Amino acid sequence: MVVMINTKTIISILLVVLITAPVTTATLTHEQQDKTTLKTENALTIGKGSRYNIQGLIYVHIEGTPYERGFQHGYLLSGEIIDMITRWSNIIHNMPVIGSFTGTPGSAKYYKTSEKWWEFCKTRAMKIYWNDYPPEYQQEIKGIADGVNAKDETIFERKVTYEDILTLNEMYEFMSRLLAPHKSIHPFRSLFYSIKSFVPDIPDNEEKTFVTTMLQQPPAHHCSGFIATGNATTHGQMVISDSVWFGNWWFSYYIAQRWNVILDVTPGNGNRFIISTSPGYIWSDEDYYQNEKGIAFIETTCPQGLWRDKGLPLAVRARNAAQYGDSIDDVIYYLTHNSDGIMNAVWLIGDAKTGEIARLETGLYVYSVQRTFNGFYWSANNPMDIRVRSEELRLASIYKGRVYQLLHLLLKTEGYQYYTREYRPSNRDIKFEELGKEYYGRIDTEVVKKIMSTHPIVDMSSDCKITDSYL
Template sequence: MKIKTTLLLCACTAALFFGCKSKPEKTDRLGKATREDKNGWIYVHLAGSPADIGYQHGYLVAKEIDTLIKVMQYYLPSASGKDWAFYRAASQRFLWKKINKEYQDEIKGIAEGLQARGLKYDTLDITALNANIELSQYYVAALDNKAKPGSGDNKAPGNCSAFIATGSFTKDHKIVIGHNNWTDYIEGERWNVIADIRPEKGNHILMDCAPGFIHSGDDFVVSKSGILITETTITGFKGFDTTRTPEFVRARKAAQYANSIDDVVKIMTTDNNGGYANDWLIGDTKTNEVAKLELGLKDYKVWRSKDTAIIGSNFPSDPKLIKEETTFDVNNKTSSPNARRLRMEKLVAVDYKGKLDEANGKVIEGDTYDALNGKNAYNRCVIDGHVEEDPLGCKEWSEGPFFPMGAVQGKVSSAALAKNMQLWAHMGHPGGADFLAAPFFKKHPEYFKTQGKYLRDMKAYPWTLFSAN
């Protein structure tokens, strides 16, 4: 017995000296965390302290986080003109100090989980990953505009198609919500995590996110408090304040701590940095009320009702915000946001009025009818966008025609599902079409230089019901 004890002490001393992590320590930090791969999605159940939630995320999704950071390191220089070192430096210079300790601890935990799997990432890598949208498309644009006025305009993305409805617009007169995420396929095909997070403080949340994100990012959240949240970006928005709280921090805080529509509005508008400016669609299943928060940097406006259908397709609505903070052309009927608005308004307010439920919510998010030309099509003017197929181009899009991006996944939920912490999710084009990289590169070889290493096929999987653990 004495020999065994001595050997155990020696082993423990060696482990401490060489920085090794023993199996019991890993088991303790992982707790009851789980991972399940299903129909293109990675479902993870995470629970505990902020540091442990982060560690579980980093450890269980290490391979995919590693790949996504490598994609960003490879792709961002051509997409934004700035390399990964620039984004790390911005994270250190002004982002990190504006992240509250709870989420700093979670970010540190993600880095530690990655390190436990032999990957050499730190908190700045994870911060830059979480802030990549607001940095690359808002901060960089603000720098460009400062150096040369107007040069950073129109860089804010026009991505995503969403709706939220209640009252006489839905089948059961309760809330139904849907969203599809538009982004570049090179990263969007990897936006495939369903995070079931049970934190020590705040509300249990179920959301989609990209690997390594502490927030949803494209934003689709079901909260135990009965709050439902999604959004679409404001096209052509300009404005960013480095002294205020990052959007990704406010979005996670709203998901975790909001118990009402007023809470969401307060959290998102407090110390707002203007990053990732959105039309936020919010529902409270306790009151059956829905709202839209249109949030810029200087301006914001809220619309709310217990009997309405609200849509989002990247168009701003408040005349003051449009004039002061965007370059959006409300009169350009051929733009993607306005064309999709035309189609979505018909679907939610006419065709499906009084019949909206989870089933036809899925149909809406996968719709490929071009309302401008009166036919089914694969282009950027349909709800389930296919920019890689579109020969026309739109003025508010800087990438030009035939760019490999569009709808990469979709989600739908309802008051009934939210009661049980559930949502439907679809990886790949919600309408069921596959994107194949090889044929695209054959037609458009100019993209191979900047995307050939990581752009891959994006298969459409079936709609899948996910439930919180």
């Protein structure tokens, strides 16, 4: 991986393979009808910032002080940012049980419900997250909001605020937290009545159905990752790849397809870095990161385990790792230090300077690391370390795993492997290991494209990002 110098070099570093995936979830009824009008521009510059569209992607370069680069970001992606807020606002219409009472697309009721849901999320996100963002990132977020407003864009017939941009950045973490509560005796009952306060048409007798349905929701296992180095690759180079998965009611293709921004950031302090991200985000959230020090890292999220109110959100930890991390040790420190535990994950990390790669599994209080200069690792949302798994899987989850395991024996269904105390390979784990061994010594970007495009690894993927030491 070379030091990033110009736009041509930047765009070549991130080889993005757009994979067409079938939208199979039944919760897309509202989304398929919801045709949001999107204002977009092919090429635009402001100050030191610029954007252009390429093969379904949007390349954006920003630089300067936190506020300056934020303003450039908001100005260059104003229409897309409004579109992304709209999409997150509309996921309420897919919520189990609730979606039947929120109105039809285009109706005043539908619009008002989206607005109320966004306000619900924003109020809570600000209370939970804003004070955990360092001043540098707060200023960047305020700049994004002002940049959007400079283009006279509006959301719900009002100007965009920094609170909107903060909420946009935290929606995945907020939803993970909202749907994995640990402090309330009846958390989903409380959620039901919170939503009923702005969707009053929901009958009280739907409460039991709502709670039961939410408890039975399948996990949101997102992303697949692969990394190789040394004698596993053609010339000893490091190769790393990540693909995004989608598939439940709140992270469907309607949301995932908007992760089509390649954001190239030259900050006043720290490293120049690239992330694959969504409009308005100061971090990847997919997660794909690389910087000018030859560091690249990706993430696949695991079933949500223990978390706490204190600690830094992943948005801050991952952004710090990209902007200020110079080594694998730095990245591990930033990702694990003072964590709030939300979005515990398996991370694959590579250092093009040394050729070393690592697999990091994170919980709240424990984490594990594997490192090598020769070989490959993969990630399919399935931790291997028993300490990490034990922390993530509470009794209810282990019980669910036993039920899923019985279904696997009877009906050959998949999914139980994520809920056993000891590691059991899922179908993706098995395929990754099989292909890694098959191509050992011949792995390069072209081979990794084949690996990431193979069933079941490719199933429900919306994209794929690949880079290596040469790029």
